[in-house]
Amino acid sequence: MRMLITGGVGFIGTNATLYFQKKGWTVHLVDNFSRYGVKHNARLLKNLTPDVQITHQDVGATDKYLAQLKKASVILHLAGQTAVTTSIAQPQKDFTANLQGSFRLLEAVRQHNPQAIVIYASTNKVYGNLSQHQLKKDEKNKRYEDTCHPDGIGEKEQLNFISPYGCSKGAVDQYMQDYARTYNLRTVVFRQSCIYGPFQMGVEDQGWVAHFAKQFLLGRLLTVYGNGYQVRDLLFVDDLLQAYDLAIKQIDKTAGHAFNIGGGKENSYSLLQVIETLEKKIGKSIPVDFQKSRLGDQKYFVSDNRLLSSTLGWQTRTPYSTGMDRLLLWQKNQRTIL
Ligand SMILES: NC(=O)c1ccc[n+]([C@@H]2O[C@H](COP(=O)([O-])OP(=O)(O)OC[C@H]3O[C@@H](n4cnc5c(N)ncnc54)[C@H](O)[C@@H]3O)[C@@H](O)[C@H]2O)c1
Secondary structure, three states: OEEEEEOOOOHHHHHHHHHHHHOOOEEEEEEOOOOOOHHHHHHHHHHHOOOOEEEEOOOOOHHHHHHHHHHOOEEEEOOOOOOHHHHHHOHHHHHHHHHHHHHHHHHHHHHHOOOOEEEEEEEHHHHOOOOOOOOEEEOOOOEEEOOOOOOOEOOOOOOOOOHHHHHHHHHHHHHHHHHHHHHOOEEEEEEEOEEEOOOOOOEOOEOHHHHHHHHHHHOOOEEEEOOOOOEEEEEEHHHHHHHHHHHHHOHHHHOOOEEEEOOOHHHEEEHHHHHHHHHHHHOOOOOEEEEOOOOOOOOEEOEOOHHHHHHHOOOOOOOHHHHHHHHHHHHHHOHHHO
């Protein structure tokens, strides 16, 4: 079985390559190497799985990898510009990478390989900043609570695209579902919460858990945007890959659908709680600078995973503490490339 992974040397792509190769898939990667640090992932991948093929190209240049696209039974579409901040500074770049690139990919699938399964990595940002939700400030635990949504945010939540990133990812999320409706393509959308783990090149703009951990390891200043009470449900990358795997195996149930996926309530932490965890695990404190919160930043997002669980039998497996240990171990071993 052949899989094409766009954004293949990125964080999720590198983990996906290792995961699916181990399961016997032949994996081909497409990536334009635009993400900071991903050339190191490419090098690590070449060492770990020497037979992996990488096409160094833009995702929108489908003619440059058409032969691989035609042969693939699954296309895992991860390529894209991933930071809200960058999308605001350079909306054209965001549009080209995310919307135009994804549209060209979808069209190439429709014309040349309509039987392929397409898994799309969408985002919880399609729900906007959820400012209409009433939140309680839990001073003791240093976090917000959304008492009206005890099970988290479900797929019925109103879509609300904020920021160019929200618009480009949200538009592709909709195109994916529409190409299933209109052209019978076998597309599946995952609206991902905060994913973390090894091979994540966290920077201030995106990949905050890895960025926080890196600042701790290197003993550098950490800037927090907002008061740090913002809550995210953290999902270890292996658990996400297991959901992709199940969605492929049960494509009759998943094609044409969008699923929220995250660590859920039991793996939800505020920025300040993550800082506390790192202080304990690394055994030191670092200076923290608080700045104004950023556009579109959700104060609270916890994914309601029940649709995914009931459809696929999926559930989170990696507890937060274990996942953090695995991220830190990887970062300690890669200190020179952080
Ligand atoms: N990591 C998360 O927490 C998270 C959450 C929600 C959604 N997502 C989505 O999941 C996908 C993968 O995220 P990630 O965390 O692995 O990010 P990442 O930045 O590590 O990986 C994305 C990869 O895409 C490549 N890329 C960017 N633009 C490209 C283009 N035009 N053509 C070809 N390659 C291009 C980059 O070089 C990078 O290797 C993204 O689409 C992202 O929006 C991630």
